[in-house]
Amino acid sequence: MMPVQVPKGLVLATLFLAVIALATCSMILGYTGISWQDVTGAFSAFDGSREHIVVLEMRFPRAVLATLVGASLGVAGLFMQGLTRNPLASPCIFGINAGASLAIVVATAFFGVTSHEFFALFAMVGAAATACVVYFLGMSTGNLTPLNLTLAGVAVNAFLASITSGILVFNESVLDEVLFWLSGSIEGRRLDLVVSMIPVMVAGWLVAFLLAKSMNAQALGDDIAKSLGQKTVRVKLAACLVVVSLAGISVAMAGPIGFAGLIAPHFARALLGLDYRWLIPGSMFIGASLLLSADVLARFIVWPQEVPVGVAMSLIGAPFFIAYARRSLTT
Structure with a gap:
């Protein structure tokens, strides 16, 4: 019996609705009890109550950022x-997140940078x-294979992380400022700050769609x-620009969050096939759903305290990574 083919448009619509549902859960669930009526009322008839303030100033910016x-x-x-x-x-496996994090720690420790706008610049x-370093290290053997790139990425990731740790050890004031952020955190971001970063992200998404x-x-x-007449060098450079801009701005806003960039494309390919015109929006919706889920989970792991969302994302992503690696080794 042939399996039923689900229309890809229906799959994307379902993924989009999942993002909306999880964003709503992110605004309702937490230490402060918020009802669905509180959420709708905060946007339609704000009355200055504690619940409405929590929704508009804390939960909503957090859900948007996630x-x-x-x-x-x-x-x-x-x-x-x-x-x-x-x-x-993924940005976490290949050291991209570590490089962006090191740049921000250097900017904070040696240049006194505290603005998230400048964080974004340094992170990119x-x-x-x-x-560039990972690419050239992968090419150093004369054969750019996936294994060489992975080994180069893991080595560079470990090296940059050790430098970051060394800087923080000798700069305790900087450690206090960035320790929670380095664990991956979306807590406490102002809505105007989140909105100011949207143009960079949207530009990266648009370029991605143009490259599909x-x-x-x-x-x-x-x-x-x-x-087929394609300028492969130009395409690769443009694709690298997409990766650098999106990963860099994400680290600047939320710290080095791992696994979301690794898991989302795999689920997208399983649901939508190999066409990038479908994979790009699919990866966006799945990545957003994963981080929203991790944000909700982070509030309940050590209730009533919260853990950084990066920790919760690791709890979700690490089992997937181990399972995929085991399956790859046995096939």
Whole structure:
């Protein structure tokens, strides 16, 4: 009996509704009891009550940030896996997050930077520099294989993380400022700050959508892509720009959150196939859903205290990573 093919449009619509539902849960669930009526009332008839203030000043910006960062990490992970042809590629595995984090710690420790706008700039520079280092290290053997790239990424990730730790050890004031952020946190971000970062993320998403057909051709290999008239170098550079900008801005806003960029593309391919025109929005919705789920989970792991969302995301992502690695080793 043939399996029933679910229309891809219906799959995307379901994923979008899941994001809306999880964002609503993010605004309702937590230490302060919030009802559905409180959420709707905060937007339609704000009365200055404690519940309405919690929704508008704390829960809503947090839900928006989780959605934006999760979507951006999903697209960044998708493009990294496509560029490297490595199913384990992601900003956290390949050291992109570590490079962006180091750049922000250096900016804070040595230049006194405290603005998230400048954090974003330093993070993107750090992410770009790390991507170049990993690429050239992977090429050092003369054969750019997925294994070489993974080994280079893991090595660079560990090296940059040790430098970051060393800086923080000798700068306790900086440690106090960035310790919670380094664990991955979306708590306490103002709505105006979140909104100010939206143009960068939207620009990255738009470029990703414009590259969808080119990435489909690139997936067939460089030779076939060139035979189809594609400028492969330009496509790869543009795709790298998407990864660097989206991963960098995500680290600047929420710290180095792992696994979302690794998991989302795998689920998207399982549900939507291999066409990037479907994979990009699918990875966005799944990445957003993962981070929203992690944000809700973070509030209940050690109730009534909260843990950073990066810790909760690791609890979700680590079992997937182990299971995938085990399956790859046995096939």
